[in-house]
Amino acid sequence: MQFGNLNGLVNGTESVVFDYEVTGSAVASISTGSILNGDDDVTYTIIVRSVDTASNAGVYARLNNDSSAIYGTRTINGNNATVTDRAYTSDTRMLFNDATLASNVDFGFMRIHAKTGAVRLANGVWASRISGTTVTFVDSASSVYNETSTNITSITFLPVTGQINIGTRIIILKTNNFTNGTPTGIITTPYIQGSWYRVQSTTHGSDVANFTWSSLDGDRDVLYLLTFLYKGGGASGSANITINGDTGANYGEQNLYANLTTASASRNTAQSRWRTSISAGANRYYTGYFLIFAKTGQVRTAVGQTLDNALTTTPSYNNAFGCVWNNTANNITSITFTDPNAGSQILTGSQFNLYALRPNG
Amino acid sequence: MASTQVKLSPYNNAKITFNGLQEISDFTATGAEASLAVTTNSDTDKEYIIYVSNKSATQGILVRLNNDSGANYGYQAVDNNAGTITGIQNTSSTSMPQITNTTTDYFMFLQAPTSFQKMAIFQYARWSSGTTITQQGQVGFIYNSTANITSLNFISASGNFASGTRIIVYVRRA
Numbered sequence: 001m002q003f004g005n006l007n008g009l010v011n012g013t014e015s016v017v018f019d020y021e022v023t024g025s026a027v028a029s030i031s032t033g034s035i036l037n038g039d040d041d042v043t044y045t046i047i048v049r050s051v052d053t054a055s056n057a058g059v060y061a062r063l064n065n066d067s068s069a070i071y072g073t074r075t076i077n078g079n080n081a082t083v084t085d086r087a088y089t090s091d092t093r094m095l096f097n098d099a100t101l102a103s104n105v106d107f108g109f110m111r112i113h114a115k116t117g118a119v120r121l122a123n124g125v126w127a128s129r130i131s132g133t134t135v136t137f138v139d140s141a142s143s144v145y146n147e148t149s150t151n152i153t154s155i156t157f158l159p160v161t162g163q164i165n166i167g168t169r170i171i172i173l174k175t176n177n178f179t180n181g182t183p184t185g186i187i188t189t190p191y192i193q194g195s196w197y198r199v200q201s202t203t204h205g206s207d208v209a210n211f212t213w214s215s216l217d218g219d220r221d222v223l224y225l226l227t228f229l230y231k232g233g234g235a236s237g238s239a240n241i242t243i244n245g246d247t248g249a250n251y252g253e254q255n256l257y258a259n260l261t262t263a264s265a266s267r268n269t270a271q272s273r274w275r276t277s278i279s280a281g282a283n284r285y286y287t288g289y290f291l292i293f294a295k296t297g298q299v300r301t302a303v304g305q306t307l308d309n310a311l312t313t314t315p316s317y318n319n320a321f322g323c324v325w326n327n328t329a330n331n332i333t334s335i336t337f338t339d340p341n342a343g344s345q346i347l348t349g350s351q352f353n354l355y356a357l358r359p360n361g
Numbered sequence: 362m363a364s365t366q367v368k369l370s371p372y373n374n375a376k377i378t379f380n381g382l383q384e385i386s387d388f389t390a391t392g393a394e395a396s397l398a399v400t401t402n403s404d405t406d407k408e409y410i411i412y413v414s415n416k417s418a419t420q421g422i423l424v425r426l427n428n429d430s431g432a433n434y435g436y437q438a439v440d441n442n443a444g445t446i447t448g449i450q451n452t453s454s455t456s457m458p459q460i461t462n463t464t465t466d467y468f469m470f471l472q473a474p475t476s477f478q479k480m481a482i483f484q485y486a487r488w489s490s491g492t493t494i495t496q497q498g499q500v501g502f503i504y505n506s507t508a509n510i511t512s513l514n515f516i517s518a519s520g521n522f523a524s525g526t527r528i529i530v531y532v533r534r535a
Contacts, residue, residue: 014382014531042529043412072492076441076499085444089492113414113466117525121414121466123484123497140439142486142497175384175529196382198533201407203474227408229472229480258439258448285503287480289470305482307501312478313435314452318501320439349477353408353533355382 014045016194018155018172019359026053026163030170031065031156038114038152041174046155047109047223049293049301051167052100058128058160059106059168060093063120063145065156067092070146075126075139078256078265078320086139093158094145098128098137100160105130105167107293107301107322110143114152120145125291125303127322133252133269138303138322140256167298171223171359193361196225200335200354207232207344211337213354218294218332221356226290226304226335230350233280234341238308240273241290242336243300243325247272250326257319273338274325277308278317283347284309290321294332300325382410386530390416390522396515397522398428399530401473403510409471410531411483411513417523421465423456426479426504428514430455436502443495456516457481458500479504 018032036044050059071091077084077098086098097106108126122143129136157170199221200213218224230239242251249270256265257278266278277286288306302323309316337352339345386399401409415422432453440449451458469483480503487496515528 042527070492072494074441074486074494074497076439076446076497083446085441085446087444087494091492111468113412113527115527118414118416119488121486121488123466123468123486125484140441140484140497140499142484142494144486144488144492144494146492227470227472229408229474229477231477256439258437260437260450261448263439263446263448285478285480287470287472287501288482305484305499305501307437307480307482307503310435310478310480310501310503312505313433313454313503315435315437315450315501315503318437318439318448318482318499320499349474351407351472351474351477 014173014175014195016171016357016359017174018170020170022164022166022168026165028163029156029158030164032154032172034153036153036155039116042113042115043111043175044114045109045111045173047171048096049105049107049169050097051165051298052102052104052106053165054102054162058097058100059157059164060095060160062093062156062158063152064150064154066147071143072146073141073143075141076256076263078138078254079136080267081265083256083263083265094122094143097126098139101129103131105298105301108303109291110141116149116151118148120147125305125320127254127301127303130299130301130324133250133271133324133326135252135254135267135322135324138254138256138320140320194357194359196355196357198353199356203351204346204348206348208346209339209344212334214334216333216335219296221358222295223357224292224294225355226292228276228352229285229287230346230352231283231285232339232345232347232350233284233286234282234345235280236340237275238277238280238286239337239339239346240275242273242338243332244330244334245336246327252324252326254322255319257317259317274302274323276306278319279309281309284311296329296331298328300327300332382531382533384529385532388528390524390526392521392524395517395521397528399513401510401513401532403473404475406532406534407474408533409473411469411471412529413467414527415465416525420517420519423516423518425456425514425516426473426510427508427512429506433505434502436500438498438500440498441496457502473510475509476507478507479510
């Protein structure tokens with residue numbers, strides 16, 4: 001049975017349960033209301049893009065609006081070339097960014113195991129204090145809510161200082177884990193509103209030097225999840241990402257990475273692309289994901305994690321990226337991947353996938 | 362085609378196929394299980410998302426592909442262990458990095474197409490008491506095989522899974 005687009009909760013998927021964008025005027029707080037059921041939903045992915053008008057601002061969350069000092073966070077923080085442990089205990093909140101700055105944006109996510117019976121743990125990646133082509137911090141982050149017995153039914157978001165500013169967007173995805181019945185038919189549908197929908201997927205049948213996904217609509221899609229596994233590259237690097245054909249010095253990144261026993265960080269501004277790796281070599285394997293905030297209105301931001309330059313059982317660099325495309329006004333309509341080496345170095349069998357969220361359909 | 366709004370109750374009995382990620386396994390341990398095998402087919406499964414919440418205070422969980430226990434896995438981690446940040450590399454592991462004990466959650470993106478080496482990225486958080494995250498970080502791993510992956514195997518490192526341990530697997534098949 002072929003349906004049009006479905007709008008509803010479908011078992012076994014992850015879908016939007018809450019979507020709030022601050023428009024018109026800043027707000028003092030944002031609450032989901034009692035719409036959640038952590039015991040049924042199991043996991044929540046909380047995605048926050050905050051717009052800051054003050055230093056040390058940003059947005060934090062309280063589960064069930066619980067302000068007890070029972071939260072903790074630990075991150076590996078990359079700031080330029082410095083790697084630092086960030087640890088907070090007996091905190092009254094769940095964090096989504098590092099220290100912020102006026103007229104900057106932050107972008108990150110935390111994925112939390114919400115079910116009662118044990119403490120609630122979360123993992124995610126943050127990019128903080130972003131302006132122009134500068135990403136100041138990237139964090140590979142983890143947190144704990146040391147409460148085991150109360151079902152999570154709401155989440156409240158509050159500003160660190162002042163108010164939650166215009167342009168801030170909060171999206172929460174939940175997993176749907178209903179009791180399965182016995183299937184009596186099959187419904188095929190192009191997509192389900194508020195669930196990750198694959199808008200592009202390319203598996204290369206031959207070696208290529210570059211390729212482009214066109215006909216995108218970043219303002220409609222709002223968030224993209226890019227995943228890839230490819231073979232290729234060379235001494236000059238691996239596949240780079242550009243947006244809307246922009247090859248100007250309009251990109252930036254802050255990285256955190258490790259190779260062998262050494263953890264390091266680096267920052268690059270005024271770049272002509274986003275990278276997908278720190279190191280590269282010929283005929284090596286690369287994998288990872290990027291979560292991209294695509295909507296116009298602010299600089300476009302991304303967080304991601306990759307493993308690069310790997311072969312047989314030898315990996316090379318494990319990386320976290322915080323990225324920025326310094327363009328606030330142009331709708332994203334295309335994404336291009338280009339290998340910087342001579343010849344066609346994105347090799348046969350390489351696969352790239354792009355999922356869109358489309359929270360508004 | 363105009364959008365069709367179909368309200369689905371949780372108990373409607375229709376299998377939905379669409380162009381996205383869908384759950385294929387949701388396991389909660391009772392304490393009587395020592396392993397879990399999830400049937401897959403990487404000829405048709407394009408990518409996986411795997412979520413593991415280990416509730417054991419004493420043993421970890423091994424993850425293997427095709428139940429391969431040979432030294433065919435390698436990984437590189439950025440690890441923060443009680444404030445000490447290091448890199449960790451292993452090029453002859455017999456499984457993906459063990460999911461450690463004392464309540465660890467991890468979330469993985471796995472790419473496992475046939476005729477390619479398999480690779481994954483995941484993050485982990487380990488908690489032991491109070492509001493302290495004891496250990497956390499991220500790992501990338503590679504599995505040196507181009508074979509079709511027909512099972513994802515989760516094995517308790519010792520004894521059975523702790524009761525309440527949760528393993529959920531999503532796949533994109535469309």
